[in-house]
Amino acid sequence: MAEILFPPQEQYLLKFKKEEDPLILEMEMYAKEHNVPILSWQAADFMEQLIRLSNPKRVLEIGTAIAYSTIRIAKNLKKKSVIHTIEKSEDNVEKARENIQRSGLEEKINLFVGDALNVIPQLKKKYDFVFLDADKEDYKRLFDYSLVLLKKGGIIFIDNLLWHGYAASKRVPQNYKSSTKCIRDFNVIFTSQENLKTTILPIGDGIGIGIKY
DSSP states (O other): OOOSSOHHHHHHHHTTOOOOOHHHHHHHHHHHHTTOOOOOHHHHHHHHHHHHHHOOSEEEEEOOTTSHHHHHHHTTSOTTOEEEEEEOOHHHHHHHHHHHHHHTOGGGEEEEESOHHHHGGGOOSOEEEEEEOSOGGGHHHHHHHHHHHEEEEEEEEEOOSSGGGGGGOSOOOGGGHHHHHHHHHHHHHHHTOTTEEEEEEOSTTOEEEEEEO
16 A cells, blocks of 8 residues: 555654544544544544634534544534534444434534435535545535535535545556546546635645635
8 A cells, every 4th residue: 555654654643642532532443443434533633623713603524434523523613503414324324323422412413314415415505614525436526516515715625635645656456546546536626626725735645625715
């Protein structure tokens, strides 16, 4: 596998990890043991900072998984702010609901069950912050939908834009070729938007940030 962050740097940064919430730590361990893809802790830390800085009233998350990032976002929202999150995997939904209940943040979180491509067109109100972390083959269509729902001045936060390092690698394993092509094509589209100020940062698995204007 290609490298984004080399092991010595990874171990060095781990020394500064400050997460103390037992539920968050438990979810990180669960994801690792059950091979559930979640946002890296470095990217999640960075996203929490953006949430605190931007103070969104309404957040849309596309790809709940086990609600790891959902809960981390909700913890940093002001009292009347909410996050709407979408997940289609029944197994993930069951675990996500359990984790959300344990977090005590049910009032801030609204979980939609179904394919985001079907759910998003039914959403009517706009959002201040959108987090996209879904099937890579659907990124372009989900991105288009997200831009419609993103308010002017809002932030879109997208995971996996370096895709395990393969987006910038000449050698890509056969089972990653299709998804890598999707990410490469998407990155060109993402950074070419006329109504977004965009950047891709080497945090976690590669984070794309766009501010709508």
